[in-house]
């Protein structure tokens with residue numbers, strides 16, 4: 001084990017506060033953005049793109065009607081985490097986000113100590129909006145910072161002025177938020193190693209208790225993918241991307257933020273995003289909103305994608321569910337290996353078949369993982385080859 005990593009977290013350390021129960025969370029999708037970033041293919045729309053039938057003004061009532069409907073179908077179940085994602089949830093008035101949270105509480109019940117996160121773009125908050133969120137029960141803000149470097153932000157088509165980021169974080173602290181996360185992207189065309197170092201330095205200077213850093217993915221069908229195809233921008237090679245991951249891990253670890261999932265670092269276990277941990281352990285969650293996915297008791301389903309179709313279904317008293325599937329044992333096992341291998345708490349070896357178990361000595365012998373308490377934990381070189389390790393364990 002790398003001695004700079006600190007003690008290992010308890011394997012699977014995310015028990016429900018309800019004895020014997022699987023943790024349960026609610027995801028609320030908010031499908032609005034002021035402008036669309038060229039690289040993003042999330043289910044989100046600008047005001048111009050939306051047209052009739054789905055407006056920001058009516059969104060909270062529509063989402064609340066889905067919550068009430070789900071509660072009537074499924075019954076009460078205490079909620080341990082709520083995550084508002086997007087899109088840009090903070091494109092809605094804070095009072096609407098609080099109304100949606102209240103509806104979740106009224107319908108399902110929020111446990112004491114519930115984690116309630118919203119994603120936010122730095123230019124979409126004010127001291128007042130943040131104070132409303134805090135007073136309304138939100139506990140955590142995740143800011144989409146991406147980069148501190150103007151030419152990198154321009155390539156990503158991000159609109160915020162990097163100088164406003166420290167101000168947004170200060171406002172959040174003044175509003176009383178102790179849990180603050182920063183999202184970063186690395187590997188944007190034209191980003192030098194010094195640019196990435198500057199972004200990490202700025203992120204660390206904000207003193208967040210959590211950082212997510214993702215390599216830029218070229219999503220087919222986006223404006224950015226078209227630019228890559230036309231040769232207008234050139235993606236970095238894998239070695240450069242790997243070097244940037246290592247730099248992030250070194251700098252964040254030195255700043256007291258330890259990795260707990262491949263792309264996520266936190267000050268301590270209390271700062272983990274419990275909602276994402278719930279996903280990574282294939283626990284149960286309900287997804288509210290257009291295109292939102294749910295996963296409860298071995299079943300997965302998803303809503304119609306377009307906000308207008310979603311609103312029409314609910315207005316007509318119909319379910320917004322589009323399709324779904326039961327997850328059989330073999331699929332669940334492969335998903336568990338894919339997700340738990342990415343966690344610092346590691347993959348429980350009991351999830352492996354005899355054939356996969358026979359591969360473990362090779363993975364360990366090549367320095368890609370260690371075994372602790374019957375859990376396979378990736379080393380840093382292993383984290384760079386996580387997909388290959390997973391393939392070796394599931395093929």
Ligand SMILES: C[S@@+](CC[C@H](N)C(=O)[O-])C[C@H]1O[C@@H](n2cnc3c(N)ncnc32)[C@H](O)[C@@H]1O
Pocket residue numbers: 039040041042085086087088119120121143144145146183184185214215216217218219
């Ligand atoms: C979908 S956004 C929602 C929150 C907010 N709108 C924002 O942009 O920060 C959540 C995160 O996904 C990241 N993301 C979206 N598309 C991505 C891509 N193609 N590659 C890597 N990260 C991506 C965003 O940069 C952001 O940090």
Ligand code: SF4
Pocket residue numbers: 032033035036037040041042044086087088121144
């Ligand atoms: S990255 Fe965030 S702000 Fe940009 S289009 Fe996607 S959801 Fe909207």
